[in-house]
Each structure stands twice: as structure tokens, then as C-alpha cells.
Amino acid sequence: TFDSKVDTEHFAKSVSVETIANNDYNLSVSSYVEAKDNREVIDIQKLNAELKITVEKIDQLRADIDAIVAEIEG
Template identity: 55%
Template sequence: MLAPKSKADLAFTMHILSSLAVDGTAAIVEFPGVLYRGGAERKIRKYLIDNNYIDTVIQLPPDLFFGTTIATCIIVLKKSKHDNSVLFIDASGQFKRLGNKNKLQPANQDAILDAFTARVDVAHEAALVPNETIAENDYNIAVSSYVEQADTREEVDIVALNAEIARIVARQQELRLSIDAIVADLEGDAASLG
């Protein structure tokens, strides 16, 4: 696995591709901006997708590497692929916080490798996307564009919520009547004293 020297440059990826054997595989760590920015980076992504060189894009967790807390990604290149699709893997939750950095533990690495090897859609984890779909999405290869995040919002039972609101309103009315009775009683006591 190699890391580019500059954060905004897919030219390094092109250099690796030119050095790659016909049956070889390259894994390149990149900053996430190269997955969606326009300009020259878009042109390079277009070339890579149109020529079917991108095998997999893996979104890694933030704060893995020394000197940066930003989330990074891995772009896996192959010159001899068996399909015309890109596998997108969201591994952003695959880490354990150790000290002041996130770490990929063996179990995390195995989970990522299993998704990479299986090469199938898994809800909220992986999506196998045809190159044509990526082209229609302006050659955006950001994992979040293809792998839907799990909905972690609390599910609300609207019927139970409405019943609870009705109970609260009824109790509020009871309390108002009790308070009115107490005030009337106090006013009656005050009038009899005066």
C-alpha cells in the first residue's frame, strides 16, 4: 500500500497504474477529496472508470495516520478485472480508539478483507456499482454516494406518542381544575374573614 505525497493529486495514482503489471493489484491511500473534486481529478477518475481500472474504493475511519485526523480512503486498482463495476466499502466504523489515535484491529482488518473478497452488496457496508452508474454520477467515487449510512435515529411509535400527549393534556386539565378549586376555596375563606 502506497501513500501519495500531496493530498490533491491523482497523478500519483496514474504513475502507480502505469507501473502496474497486467495481472497486478495496487492499493493507494488517498485523501477523500480526490474521490469527488472536479477539474483534473475528475478527468483522471473518468479515465480510470472508463478504462475499468478502479476495482474498489474503501472509506477508512478518521484519525488513523500520524499528522492528520482526516478520514482517508484506499483506491484499489487492477488492470485485469472480471467485471465492469467498482466495489465501495464503508469501513469508517471499523476501528478501536487506542490512546489518541484510531486503530484498525485484526477483527476490523478481517471485516474489510471479507467485504473486499466477497464483492457483494451488504446494506450499510458495501455496494457493487456498475461503471455506467458512476459515469452518470459525474464520475464521483465517494463511498458515501453509493453506500447508504445506517439510520441510527430512534424509531418513534406515533400512536403511543399521541396517547401519551392525550394523557398529559387530560392530566393538565385535572390539575387546572384542582388548582381552580383550591383558589376558589382560598378566595371563599378570605371573603369570610374580611
């Protein structure tokens, strides 16, 4: 990449001396190359649906436990 002076997205970028001067001679790569966004995309609607099902299961299990405890206590 360096020898060919080809920009590589999220990795390398060829910038002019003027651009570097305008950036107070900052040679930090992050000043010129944008980092790749590696965050996972989450489907909120799907997650909420799964959460609703899980909460319903928890509520049913709690009711079952309460019934068992009530039966044991007589």
C-alpha cells in the same frame, strides 16, 4: 469487504468503472451506498392516547389549583 468484493448493505458496494463514469466519476460513498434509516418508529395512536391522558391530568391539576387559590382568597 474490499478484498472479497462482497456488497454489505448500508456499508459497502462494488460498482463497475462504467457506473462510476456514468456518475461523473463521483467517488462519494453516499452516491452508491444507501444510508441506514435509524429513525425511531413512533406509534402515533399510542402517543395520542398518552397525550390525551396527560392533558386530562393537567386539566384536573389546574382545577385543583384554582380551588385552592379560591379557598385561600376566601
